[in-house]
Amino acid sequence: MDIRFLVTFMEVAQTRHFGKAAENLYLTQSAVSARIKQLEEYFNAALFVRNRNSLQLTAAGEKLLPFASSLADTLEQARATMNEESIQYLSIASTSNAWDMYLKHKLDEVKGHLDHVSIRAEICSHEQLSRMVHEHSIDLALTTLPFKSDDVEILELSDSMLSLYCSVGIIEEALEHFNISIDWGQKTNEALEKIYPEIKKASMRTGSLQVALNYLSTHNSAIILPAQIAKELVNAGKLHEVDSLSPLTVKCYLIYLKQSKDARLKKFIEVFKGMIENQQGR
Incomplete structure (x- = not known):
């Protein structure tokens, strides 16, 4: 049981209004409703009686309140x-x-700017990230696709150019071996398919860079990758750059709630902004 669900329950009990509780807790109203629903499912009891113009605690809600x-x-x-x-x-x-x-490359730099800070880092799906940010389960989210939400701030962290690469053994017939297709989001995917219709016939389609690179290690293939990811493989003589796809790029974004008044979180965000400024000044 997440203690924040109980805090939400107490706020709704005090305000007798989901909207006011959401405003006081810096949550969306849907997040408040979802938390109350999960509490009701957990205790197998209705906690509020919802009338048209009022919201009242049930007998079960009254019992839960002191706990x-x-x-x-x-x-x-x-x-x-x-x-x-x-x-x-x-x-x-x-x-x-x-x-x-x-x-992966910046975590040590982030940690270097944050003395006496314990960092918890997790890998989640894009959908999980959006839910966790809105429910205050995490402080910051990083993703290659921005959220479609008016409740968040979106900060661009990096921008990496896409290029077509191929295994060194198939340089002359690269386009005949378009075996791997990575999902970069609908808009980018459509642009890539116009340039290289062959990509539609890829035998391996994935949204994960790691899965694509693992498959590439055992299968000669043409593949579209961000330059910063391909650089190490090119330098090691395992990949050959066939064609730059500029101006097509893949971006990384830092996402956090607009409404947060947490001074601690603002400090963390300033660290990322400072890293961006340093990168642009190089």
């Missing part, structure tokens, strides 16, 4: 103790491609 209050107090005490130890926590979740293209 929720006690648990919330315990959580605040735990947070106070952790603050006394000068330890801060940063939770980052990333799609697998954003990890490979950005965070």
Whole structure:
């Protein structure tokens, strides 16, 4: 049971309004409704009676309220103790491609700017990231596709040019071996298919860079990759660049909630902004 669900329950019980509770907690109303629904499923009981113009606690809701209050107090005490130890926590979740293209290489740099910060990093799907950000389950999300939401800020972290590469053994007939197709998002995919119709016949189609590279290691193939990912393989003599696809690029984005007033989170975001400025100044 996530303690934040109980905090949400108490806020709804106090305001008697889902919209006001969402505003006070810096959540979307749908996130508040989802948390209450999960609590009701967990306790197998309705917690509120929803009338047209009012919202009242049920008998089960009245019983739960003091327990929720006690648990919330315990959580605040735990947070106070952790603050006394000068330890801060940063939770980052990333799609697998954003990890490979950005965070894997930048995590040490991020950590270097954040003394006494414990970082929790996870790999999730794009859909999971969106849900976790809106439910405050994570501080920051990294992805190659921006969220379609008015509730978030989107910061562009990197921009890598796409190029066509092939295994060194098939340089002369690269387009005859278009065996791997990576999903870069609908708009980019459509542009690539216009340039190389052969890609539609790829025997391996995946949204994961890691899966594509693993397959490439045992199958001669033409493949479209970001330059920063292909660089190491080109330098090692395993891949050959056939054609630059400029201006087509793949971007990595940092995403976080607009409404957050957490000074700790603002500090973390400034670190990423500073890294972008340093990169642009090189």
